[in-house]
Amino acid sequence: MRILLAFPRGFCAGVNMAIETLEEALRRLPPPIYVYHEIVHNRWVVSEFTRRGVIFVDDLNEVPRGATLLYSAHGVSPEIRRRAEELQLRTVDATCPLVTKVHREVIRFAEQGFTVLLVGHAGHDEIVGTMGEAPHAIRLIENEEQADTVTVPDSQKVAYSTQTTLSVDDAERIVSRLRARFSALHGPARDDICYATQNRQEAVRVLAAEADLFLVVGSQNSSNSRRLAEIAAASGIPAYLVDGPHELHEDWFHPDQTVGITAGASAPESLVQGCVAYLRERFDAIVEERVLREENVHFSLPIELRDARRAARES
Numbered sequence: 001m002r003i004l005l006a007f008p009r010g011f012c013a014g015v016n017m018a019i020e021t022l023e024e025a026l027r028r029l030p031p032p033i034y035v036y037h038e039i040v041h042n043r044w045v046v047s048e049f050t051r052r053g054v055i056f057v058d059d060l061n062e063v064p065r066g067a068t069l070l071y072s073a074h075g076v077s078p079e080i081r082r083r084a085e086e087l088q089l090r091t092v093d094a095t096c097p098l099v100t101k102v103h104r105e106v107i108r109f110a111e112q113g114f115t116v117l118l119v120g121h122a123g124h125d126e127i128v129g130t131m132g133e134a135p136h137a138i139r140l141i142e143n144e145e146q147a148d149t150v151t152v153p154d155s156q157k158v159a160y161s162t163q164t165t166l167s168v169d170d171a172e173r174i175v176s177r178l179r180a181r182f183s184a185l186h187g188p189a190r191d192d193i194c195y196a197t198q199n200r201q202e203a204v205r206v207l208a209a210e211a212d213l214f215l216v217v218g219s220q221n222s223s224n225s226r227r228l229a230e231i232a233a234a235s236g237i238p239a240y241l242v243d244g245p246h247e248l249h250e251d252w253f254h255p256d257q258t259v260g261i262t263a264g265a266s267a268p269e270s271l272v273q274g275c276v277a278y279l280r281e282r283f284d285a286i287v288e289e290r291v292l293r294e295e296n297v298h299f300s301l302p303i304e305l306r307d308a309r310r311a312a313r314e315s
């Protein structure tokens with residue numbers, strides 16, 4: 001068996017920053033630490049932090065007045081920030097800067113009187129947060145059919161933005177339908193689909209052409225991980241989205257296969273290595289890492305924690 005290990009894979013700069021933020025909060029701030037929604041969409045990461053005393057909530061009514069609350073990498077709506085202020089919470093914002101960029105974009109379009117067609121998945125934490133910035137001006141577009149039928153008050157004042165973790169190809173299809181309908185359609189100056197999503201999708205697309213089967217390490221509620229599995233499957237091979245080696249089934253594999261492996265942006269490398277070890281032990285697999293692109297993106301910790309860290313160093 002041959003394993004083609006995709007690179008880039010796994011943690012992106014936004015996930016690294018969010019996890020490091022929570023680590024710093026655990027080190028420097030009084031417990032318990034509350035987090036609004038999952039810090040990143042990965043079961044293993046969330047259960048590890050839960051074991052260490054972090055409390056994840058989906059409703060601010062579960063957070064006591066004056067407590068410490070982290071906003072996850074996916075961002076929150078202004079309504080959540082307002083409610084947190086009312087509850088006098090000490091907040092730390094671990095929103096990925098690339099999500100914040102989309103928030104700013106939709107605010108700017110809405111202030112200029114545009115209707116914003118936001119391409120994304122209903123109910124995803126990121127979309128809920130972004131829509132909350134200008135609910136009166138945003139229409140959610142989930143598929144090509146909705147792109148074909150959406151109505152707007154003024155066809156000369158229409159813009160689009162997208163969720164950061166969409167399939168590049170799906171998003172392009174939807175946006176081209178919108179362009180065909182609205183000739184004056186405005187868009188973001190730079191892609192909203194983030195570098196990490198694009199790079200991981202590109203690597204899967206290239207390697208799937210050589211593989212007999214693809215494993216994507218990631219959780220079912222991770223949008224970018226699901227897209228990776230869909231892209232691999234679209235090339236006509238079996239593709240499995242698994243949380244880790246414990247979900248692998250021996251009868252999926254044959255000793256003479258080429259198996260592609262990648263990981264979504266929120267999946268830890270230890271779980272990837274667990275899958276590699278599983279195939280090595282059972283099928284004597286050899287590993288080839290394929291580097292499709294280098295990544296050198298890094299985001300700083302939120303200002304609230306940089307200050308706490310500096311104060312601790314100086315004391």
Ligand code: SF4
Nearest residue numbers: 012014096164194265
């Ligand atoms: S996937 Fe992209 S937008 Fe989401 S946290 Fe990572 S870098 Fe940020």
